[in-house]
Amino acid sequence: xxxxxxxxxxxxxxxxxxxxxxxxxxRRLMDRWWQEMTAADAAGRxxxxxxxxxxxxxxxxxxxxxxxxxxxTSLQTxxxxxxxxxxxxxEGYGYSPDICGYVKADVGLQLKDRRHPNGTVPKPALAIxxxxxxxxxxxxxxxxxxxHCPVFVLDLPAWRGGDAAxxxxxxxxxxxxxxxxxxxxxxxxxxxxxxxxxxxxxRLREAMAEVNRMAAAYHAVLALNRHRPAPFSAIREGIVFQxxxxxxxxAPEGSRFFxxxxxxxxxxxxxxxxxxxxxxxxxxxxxxxxxxxxxFAELFEEWGGVFVHSTYMVFAGGGFASDFAYDVSRPIxxxxxxxxxxxxxxxxxxxxxxxxxxxxxxRDWSVDxxxxxxxxxxxxxxTGLPDVREWLRTHFDIPGLFIQSDLVDPRxxxxxxxxxxxxxxxxxxxxxxxxxxxxxxxxxx
Amino acid sequence: xxxxHSVDAILEDCRxxxxxxxxxxxxxxxxxxxxxxxxxxxxxxxxxxIPHAAGMLPVKILGAGSAVQIRKADARIxxxxxxxxxxxxxxxxxxxxxxxxxxxxxxxxxAARNACGVWVRxxxxxNCQMLYLPQNVTSPHALPYLRDEYRRIAxxxxxxxxxxxxEDALRRSVALFNENRRLLRELHRVxxxxxxxxxxxxxxxxxxxxxxxxxxxxxxxxxxxLDLLPQRPGKRQDKIRVVxxxxxxxxxxxxxxxxxxxxxxxxxxxxxxxxxxxxxDVPAGGEPFANLAAAYLDGSTYSPVQHDPRxxxxxxxxxxxxxxxxxxxxxxxxxxxxPGLEEQVNHIRALxxxxxxxxVMEFEEKMTVFEQMRMEVETFAESLLLDFA
Numbered sequence: 087x088x089x090x091x092x093x094x095x096x097x098x099x100x101x102x103x104x105x106x107x108x109x110x111x112x113r114r115l116m117d118r119w120w121q122e123m124t125a126a127d128a129a130g131r132x133x134x135x136x137x138x139x140x141x142x143x144x145x146x147x148x149x150x151x152x153x154x155x156x157x158x159t160s161l162q163t164x165x166x167x168x169x170x171x172x173x174x175x176x177e178g179y180g181y182s183p184d185i186c187g188y189v190k191a192d193v194g195l196q197l198k199d200r201r202h203p204n205g206t207v208p209k210p211a212l213a214i215x216x217x218x219x220x221x222x223x224x225x226x227x228x229x230x231x232x233x234h235c236p237v238f239v240l241d242l243p244a245w246r247g248g249d250a251a252x253x254x255x256x257x258x259x260x261x262x263x264x265x266x267x268x269x270x271x272x273x274x275x276x277x278x279x280x281x282x283x284x285x286x287x288x289r290l291r292e293a294m295a296e297v298n299r300m301a302a303a304y305h306a307v308l309a310l311n312r313h314r315p316a317p318f319s320a321i322r323e324g325i326v327f328q329x330x331x332x333x334x335x336x337a338p339e340g341s342r343f344f345x346x347x348x349x350x351x352x353x354x355x356x357x358x359x360x361x362x363x364x365x366x367x368x369x370x371x372x373x374x375x376x377x378x379x380x381x382f383a384e385l386f387e388e389w390g391g392v393f394v395h396s397t398y399m400v401f402a403g404g405g406f407a408s409d410f411a412y413d414v415s416r417p418i419x420x421x422x423x424x425x426x427x428x429x430x431x432x433x434x435x436x437x438x439x440x441x442x443x444x445x446x447x448x449r450d451w452s453v454d455x456x457x458x459x460x461x462x463x464x465x466x467x468x469t470g471l472p473d474v475r476e477w478l479r480t481h482f483d484i485p486g487l488f489i490q491s492d493l494v495d496p497r498x499x500x501x502x503x504x505x506x507x508x509x510x511x512x513x514x515x516x517x518x519x520x521x522x523x524x525x526x527x528x529x530x531x
Numbered sequence: 532x533x534x535x536h537s538v539d540a541i542l543e544d545c546r547x548x549x550x551x552x553x554x555x556x557x558x559x560x561x562x563x564x565x566x567x568x569x570x571x572x573x574x575x576x577x578x579x580x581i582p583h584a585a586g587m588l589p590v591k592i593l594g595a596g597s598a599v600q601i602r603k604a605d606a607r608i609x610x611x612x613x614x615x616x617x618x619x620x621x622x623x624x625x626x627x628x629x630x631x632x633x634x635x636x637x638x639x640x641x642a643a644r645n646a647c648g649v650w651v652r653x654x655x656x657x658n659c660q661m662l663y664l665p666q667n668v669t670s671p672h673a674l675p676y677l678r679d680e681y682r683r684i685a686x687x688x689x690x691x692x693x694x695x696x697x698e699d700a701l702r703r704s705v706a707l708f709n710e711n712r713r714l715l716r717e718l719h720r721v722x723x724x725x726x727x728x729x730x731x732x733x734x735x736x737x738x739x740x741x742x743x744x745x746x747x748x749x750x751x752x753x754x755x756x757l758d759l760l761p762q763r764p765g766k767r768q769d770k771i772r773v774v775x776x777x778x779x780x781x782x783x784x785x786x787x788x789x790x791x792x793x794x795x796x797x798x799x800x801x802x803x804x805x806x807x808x809x810x811x812d813v814p815a816g817g818e819p820f821a822n823l824a825a826a827y828l829d830g831s832t833y834s835p836v837q838h839d840p841r842x843x844x845x846x847x848x849x850x851x852x853x854x855x856x857x858x859x860x861x862x863x864x865x866x867x868x869x870p871g872l873e874e875q876v877n878h879i880r881a882l883x884x885x886x887x888x889x890x891v892m893e894f895e896e897k898m899t900v901f902e903q904m905r906m907e908v909e910t911f912a913e914s915l916l917l918d919f920a
Contacts, residue, residue, distance in 0.1 A: 179876065180875070180876040180879055180880075181872070182864075182872040182875075182893075184611065184866070184872060185869055185872050185873055186869060189873070217663075217666050219641060220638070220639070220640045220641050220644070220836070220869070221869055221870075223666055223838050224835070224873045224874070226838075227838065227873075227877075228873070228877075231880075237838070237840070238667075239666045239667045240667065241663070241666055241670075241673075241676075243663035243676075243680070245661070246660055246661040246662075246663065247636075247647040247648070247650075247651050247659045247661045248651060248658065248659060248660060257679070257682075257683070258679075258683045261676060261683070265672050265673070265675075265676035268671070268672030268676075269670055269672060272671075272672070437645070438644055438645050438648045439648040439651065440648075441652065460609045460611070463611070464641075465609075465611070465642040465645065465867075466644075466645070468609045468612075468645075469608060469609055469616070469641065469642045469645030469646065469649075470607070470608065470609075470645040470646070470648050471609055472606060472607055472608065472609060473606075473607035473608065473648075473649045473652060473653070474648075474652075476606065476607070477652050490609070490610070490611075
């Protein structure tokens with residue numbers, strides 16, 4: 087590959103290029119994880135089912151428990167164009183069309199002997215669910231019924247309404263922290279009993295140090311998209327980042343991936359490579375529709391619209407709040423405290439009280455408009471989106487588009503209707519630009 | 532509410548109370564207690580003893596049924612969210628809850644947790660809080676956590692009420708609510724054992740009134756009803772005995788329950804289960820916050836929104852059916868209710884496994900047409916009567 091970066095710039099032939107690293111290494115790591123899942127199933131190796139918001143991979147790695155992330159495997163059924171058969175299997179079993187599509191895709195997977203288009207997932211020996219999404223708990227109860235595996239629910243009380251920021255010196259926060267720390271010690275005991283292995287606190291420190299390293303690189307990656315033109319799409323590459331940040335949390339390969347990704351993105355910037363001919367910088371609130379991932383992006387990209395950030399990259403990308411850092415000198419205490427802060431700033435507020443985070447991101451990532459994607463089967467990400475949109479419009483003059491489809495259900499995708507709304511939104515952004523409204527609003531923020 | 536001296540008259544008063552979205556009993560209390568403060572709490576369970584001990588009136592906020600047209604809330608909440616979330620918000624946005632000083636919602640589901648953010652943004656004058664009730668209830672750390680979480684809420688309440696909560700006041704409130712729960716248990720016993728004396732709709736109306744009126748008055752009312760019921764004329768009919776499951780949060784319309792009870796005796800249910808969440812008296816002695824926390828964790832019933840490995844929900848439903856000597860179950864869920872619809876599948880499997888006939892239905896609090904359901908219920912009941920004959 088040789089591409090001229092422009093007058094005076096280096097050519098790619100002159101350097102060791104990182105271009106293609108994200109795509110190739112992301113695919114390699116994802117393939118490897120699937121091979122491990124399939125091998126674990128074949129060997130009958132105990133596996134933990136976890137969720138992306140509070141996976142506790144730091145602890146599970148100490149016990150060499152491989153993790154299955156059913157949100158990711160469900161999402162992948164849709165990306166592979168196969169979600170409908172899994173959804174219909176679950177609906178045939180009795181699950182309503184109105185419940186979480188991820189749950190149903192996974193139930194379908196379990197009912198189909200855990201055979202996924204990418205491999206086979208092992209049975210759960212343990213399920214861990216946090217309260218960050220109440221559906222996690224109901225979902226884990228389904229596995230409990232199917233496999234009679236222990237379900238460990240980790241309460242992360244965190245945000246209570248009202249105050250947007252936690253007060254670390256308050257009695258309430260201290261109470262939450264004590265509770266979370268106690269529960270983590272309970273989980274360690276459960277893992278010891280389950281695996282027959284002694285807990286090794288130094289291995290916990292190692293895993294936490296790797297998560298710190300990953301979080302720093304993850305933030306570097308996100309920050310690079312402040313550049314104009316944005317070097318990556320929060321929808322297209324974003325899905326890769328979310329997958330690796332969760333499946334390789336606490337593993338050196340995961341940290342190295344994000345460090346390599348940051349290098350590639352810097353190189354893209356240096357070479358003037360944007361994702362496309364960028365005209366409008368967009369922010370996605372909620373998730374995309376994985377059953378129409380490419381089309382979802384195209385509907386904006388054909389107008390030069392690029393998603394430079396998303397709330398999903400925060401709450402489903404590891405919950406790395408801006409000052410995320412474990413203190414490995416006091417590992418369990420710090421894990422409890424940082425999990426709580428992640429629950430507050432990384433999981434809760436970007437979903438349940440998102441207006442401040444969105445307004446800051448619009449300012450810092452030079453966003454022209456926000457797409458609020460209501461997911462029919464996900465009350466967690468979608469319930470209050472119309473209200474947040476209205477709040478940002480009236481308080482900060484931030485334009486927003488509210489559209490609806492689903493996570494993984496292709497039956498919920500209405501192409502013509504969505505195209506009409508997206509076209510009209512982009513035209514309104516063009517109108518704002520013509521009248522200078524965007525610049526005026528940004529200056530006022 | 533004045534003593535009416537007949538069950539029918541009391542029921543008529545209660546019906547008027549629960550069907551009026553203007554909260555008349557709350558306004559009467561405020562007139563009688565100038566400067567009094569009101570705390571509203573969303574489903575399912577809230578320790579009402581805490582605001583009561585501070586002199587506040589606790590009021591259950593559980594939607595508006597079909598009494599209120601939802602206009603403003605629809606612009607704030609996504610379309611695929613259950614009705615109780617939007618109608619509760621509609622009550623607030625239309626000024627019907629302007630009497631509230633504090634609103635507390637436990638994050639029972641993903642919609643309720645989101646709704647708290649919507650309330651905070653739209654009702655800046657109102658102190659909106661989440662009470663985080665544990666899901667890891669078997670952890671030894673849950674009790675001290677919940678005790679201190681109750682103390683945190685007590686701090687919010689004290690600030691709103693303008694007065695401290697003493698332990699003695701809290702113990703007196705616990706005693707009052709213990710008595711209320713005892714009376715509710717007794718009411719349910721009467722309905723379970725002699726449903727021809729007290730129908731499910733009537734019992735429901737009496738229970739629901741307790742959520743929107745001072746509990747002292749509710750206790751008087753329940754005692755009077757319980758005294759009067761044995762003399763009430765009523766004749767046992769040949770009806771199938773069923774348990775209704777699915778009313779723990781959004782409430783089915785009373786007309787829907789009436790359709791069911793036209794064909795069956797609803798001998799037990801989980802309607803407004805939060806008002807009788809605690810199944811035993813909270814101890815009067817000792818530390819009251821810790822006692823309330825222990826009662827929540829260890830002396831309570833079940834619902835789809837609490838995870839407790841000691842209380843597998845479908846087994847608890849089978850137990851409820853056995854204890855009520857019911858022959859069948861109606862397994863309902865509100866439309867768009869994630870936990871309810873998911874639990875429904877487990878319940879159906881368990882009922883099939885136990886060979887218990889059941890009818891599955893979805894409802895919405897604001898539904899007004901019941902003919903299709905009437906036909907389904909009648910067909911269900913008739914088929915069972917023929918089977919059992």
